[in-house]
Amino acid sequence: MTTACPACVAMPMAQEVAAGPALQFSLPGVHCAACIGKIERGLESLRGVTSVRVNLSLKRVSIAGPVDADRALAALEGLGFEAYPLDLAALASAQDTTGRALLIRLAVAGFAMMNVMLLSVAVWSGAQDATRDLFHLISAMIALPTVGYAGQPFFLNALSALKVGRLNMDVPISLAIILAAGMSLFETLNGGQHAYFDAALSLTFFLLIGRYLDHQTRSAARSAAKELTALEVHTAQVLIDGQSRKMPVQEITAGDLILVPTGARIPVDGTLTSASALLDRSLVTGESRAAKLAEGANVQAGEVNLAAPVTLRAAVNGSDTSLRRMAAMVELAENGRNRYTGLADRAAQIYAPAVHLLAFAAFVAWFFATGDTRHALNIAIAVLIITCPCALGLAVPAVSTAAISKLYSNGFLVKHATALERLAEVDHIVLDKTGTLTLPAGVDVSRLSAEEKSIAAALAQGSAHVWSQALLAALEGVKPADLTVLKEQAGNGIEALWQSQLVALGRGAWLGDDAVDLGLKIGDAPATVLQKHENLRPGIAEALEAIGLPCEMLTGDDTSPARAIAARLDLPMTANARPEEKLTRLEMLKDQGHRVLMIGDGLNDTAALATAHASIAPSTALDAARNAADVVVLRTSFADLPLVLRVARFTRALSQQNFAIAAAYNFIAVPVALAGFATPLAAALAMSISSITVLANAQRMRFVK
Amino acid sequence: MNVLVILIPVSLILGGAGLAAFIWTLRSDQYDDDQGNAARILLDDPRD
Numbered sequence: 001m002t003t004a005c006p007a008c009v010a011m012p013m014a015q016e017v018a019a020g021p022a023l024q025f026s027l028p029g030v031h032c033a034a035c036i037g038k039i040e041r042g043l044e045s046l047r048g049v050t051s052v053r054v055n056l057s058l059k060r061v062s063i064a065g066p067v068d069a070d071r072a073l074a075a076l077e078g079l080g081f082e083a084y085p086l087d088l089a090a091l092a093s094a095q096d097t098t099g100r101a102l103l104i105r106l107a108v109a110g111f112a113m114m115n116v117m118l119l120s121v122a123v124w125s126g127a128q129d130a131t132r133d134l135f136h137l138i139s140a141m142i143a144l145p146t147v148g149y150a151g152q153p154f155f156l157n158a159l160s161a162l163k164v165g166r167l168n169m170d171v172p173i174s175l176a177i178i179l180a181a182g183m184s185l186f187e188t189l190n191g192g193q194h195a196y197f198d199a200a201l202s203l204t205f206f207l208l209i210g211r212y213l214d215h216q217t218r219s220a221a222r223s224a225a226k227e228l229t230a231l232e233v234h235t236a237q238v239l240i241d242g243q244s245r246k247m248p249v250q251e252i253t254a255g256d257l258i259l260v261p262t263g264a265r266i267p268v269d270g271t272l273t274s275a276s277a278l279l280d281r282s283l284v285t286g287e288s289r290a291a292k293l294a295e296g297a298n299v300q301a302g303e304v305n306l307a308a309p310v311t312l313r314a315a316v317n318g319s320d321t322s323l324r325r326m327a328a329m330v331e332l333a334e335n336g337r338n339r340y341t342g343l344a345d346r347a348a349q350i351y352a353p354a355v356h357l358l359a360f361a362a363f364v365a366w367f368f369a370t371g372d373t374r375h376a377l378n379i380a381i382a383v384l385i386i387t388c389p390c391a392l393g394l395a396v397p398a399v400s401t402a403a404i405s406k407l408y409s410n411g412f413l414v415k416h417a418t419a420l421e422r423l424a425e426v427d428h429i430v431l432d433k434t435g436t437l438t439l440p441a442g443v444d445v446s447r448l449s450a451e452e453k454s455i456a457a458a459l460a461q462g463s464a465h466v467w468s469q470a471l472l473a474a475l476e477g478v479k480p481a482d483l484t485v486l487k488e489q490a491g492n493g494i495e496a497l498w499q500s501q502l503v504a505l506g507r508g509a510w511l512g513d514d515a516v517d518l519g520l521k522i523g524d525a526p527a528t529v530l531q532k533h534e535n536l537r538p539g540i541a542e543a544l545e546a547i548g549l550p551c552e553m554l555t556g557d558d559t560s561p562a563r564a565i566a567a568r569l570d571l572p573m574t575a576n577a578r579p580e581e582k583l584t585r586l587e588m589l590k591d592q593g594h595r596v597l598m599i600g601d602g603l604n605d606t607a608a609l610a611t612a613h614a615s616i617a618p619s620t621a622l623d624a625a626r627n628a629a630d631v632v633v634l635r636t637s638f639a640d641l642p643l644v645l646r647v648a649r650f651t652r653a654l655s656q657q658n659f660a661i662a663a664a665y666n667f668i669a670v671p672v673a674l675a676g677f678a679t680p681l682a683a684a685l686a687m688s689i690s691s692i693t694v695l696a697n698a699q700r701m702r703f704v705k
Numbered sequence: 706m707n708v709l710v711i712l713i714p715v716s717l718i719l720g721g722a723g724l725a726a727f728i729w730t731l732r733s734d735q736y737d738d739d740q741g742n743a744a745r746i747l748l749d750d751p752r753d
Contacts, residue, residue: 032744033744033745033746033747033748036741036744036745036748037748037749054741055737055738055741056738056740056741056744057737057738057739057740057741058738100731100732103731104728104731107724107727107728107731108724111720111721111723111724114720115716115717115720118716119713131709134709138713142717
């Protein structure tokens with residue numbers, strides 16, 4: 001291994017990486033037991049591999065041992081699997097410690113609840129005197145430590161809300177749990193008839209389920225978003241004394257000379273030091289036409305180098321470019337989002353004070369009616385327990401878990417907790433063009449004859465240019481023609497002799513035709529256009545029609561390409577819009593009372609994505625845009641876009657139904673509790689039945705089409 | 706009723722054993738890849 005790689009001597013980094021603890025690859029194609037066996041057996045035979053483990057749920061493979069990443073990648077591709085290296089630093093720790101802690105609390109609460117419930121059954125069926133007191137005492141010994149341990153998430157949340165003088169759902173929950181446990185302990189020690197240990201525990205148990213579901217959906221979305229980031233390799237090639245060295249983008253300092261290979265993204269802002277460059281700026285500005293730049297021109301991070309490798313001098317440190325922009329954008333997005341109050345929080349704002357007042361009123365009324373403090377307190381606690389928001393705490397998480405996992409299996413990543421609620425309210429859609437409505441320019445060979453195809457293939461073989469490679473990919477399976485005197489004209493194209501005619505493939509201007517970007521010329525005939533400027537994203541037309549909301553296009557591109565796309569989709573459009581103008585347009589729509597859904601992918605859309613009521617970005621978008629968006633579309637096709645809105649609206653409807661169910665239970669149970677008829681058995685029944693109804697209702701999400 | 710003195714501790718110990726087993730499975734990463742584990746049982750593999 002050490003001698004097999006001469007470059008390793010010059011690059012100690014490479015060896016260190018190769019001997020590192022583990023490599024991870026994303027394997028989108030792995031789906032069955034046979035794939036697992038094939039990959040694990042196939043990679044184990046690779047020299048240096050000490051262990052291989054495929055994770056089917058995450059569609060990843062981890063490889064441990066001193067093995068070269070490129071060789072592992074080649075081996076995976078040799079086995080017939082698409083594989084993408086993952087940046088381990090970006091993945092951070094794969095361990096979900098919060099989720100695990102919640103699950104342990106849930107298990108402890110479940111265990112204690114079952115045991116106490118069994119003991120309670122004996123009490124409910126008529127255990128008397130010493131037996132009853134013994135059972136209550138054993139229950140207390142199980143319940144009190146459990147409540148203290150498993151209830152911590154609620155207590156801590158409630159405490160932090162109270163500290164800033166606010167009431168949230170966790171305040172009545174904590175109060176009910178603590179009072180129920182405390183009062184029951186008092187009753188137990190004084191030989192009382194009723195103890196609510198089982199209620200305190202089942203309250204904790206059911207609410208922890210809600211909390212765990214909530215956490216699960218968020219962390220699933222977050223880890224998938226992390227994986228998207230990890231897929232991008234954040235390294236750059238820095239030229240030091242004429243030698244190129246790969247290093248993380250963060251370590252670039254201003255003044256470094258950076259080499260950007262063909263097809264790669266520019267890692268930092270800087271000035272061009274090569275004589276000329278052809279850059280795709282669509283992600284930064286929205287322009288669909290490639291920009292030609294000369295030496296000394298400013299280039300921005302995120303632009304893609306289309307032509308020959310170029311060098312540039314970094315104007316800022318690597319950590320500045322991406323991080324500063326991201327931080328600013330994300331902060332902007334978070335501010336806007338945090339002003340939105342979710343359905344559950346709005347319910348809690350009404351609910352929490354109402355419950356406290358009701359319990360207090362019950363205590364006061366019974367105290368004056370009977371003069372018995374202990375009895376009055378018992379009734380007040382029964383009211384607190386019965387009204388306690390078991391169902392309310394589950395109503396929203398249960399529905400949104402089901403909705404988010406439904407959307408995930410359809411290729412949508414929901415990144416924000418209140419995203420679905422906001423999406424359900426949308427009544428106007430603003431779309432970016434380049435990269436959103438359209439896919440980057442490609443090569444169109446459909447109009448070529450068989451003869452022209454074979455000539456084009458033969459010419460393209462002679463060049464390493466991106467367009468030639470794209471053309472070759474489009475012409476896969478075509479037998480190249482026999483050419484002689486093949487000659488490449490750098491920056492222009494490639495020409496050769498075919499049956500004593502001059503044939504050429506290259507830039508329009510060079511072929512003598514200004515109208516074409518990439519053309520094929522045979523003999524004296526006019527050049528045939530090969531480059532198709534932009535393709536409409538698959539499924540977008542049907543999706544917009546199915547959604548049926550007013551849509552408009554807002555693009556940074558020139559008027560003529562914008563008009564062409566707008567006409568095909570029959571959309572009103574604004575071209576040449578700078579990022580600030582996009583923002584202004586969104587604010588104007590907002591002032592008119594519209595709730596706008598922004599769909600965009602570029603850096604120029606990021607501010608708009610963050611400002612809009614809800615936002616969606618394709619997975620090809622820049623990090624900043626993806627971070628600002630609520631939903632990321634993982635598939636190329638937008639055909640399922642209407643599903644997002646349907647699921648969002650159904651989520652809202654189901655959450656409201658769940659609240660209604662919970663309210664209906666309270667409507668029946670509260671008068672019973674106020675009248676003093678609520679026994680621990682009634683409380684246990686009301687709580688379990690309402691929680692289970694709400695969970696079952698949430699499962700209807702599965703049937704959305 | 707004296708039987709309770711034995712039965713209650715026994716039921717608690719058995720339940721506690723179940724809880725301990727669950728926490729052990731959780732700590733040893735056995736829920737990290739549920740789909741993969743479901744598929745692996747079909748693997749005809751002499752290795753392990």
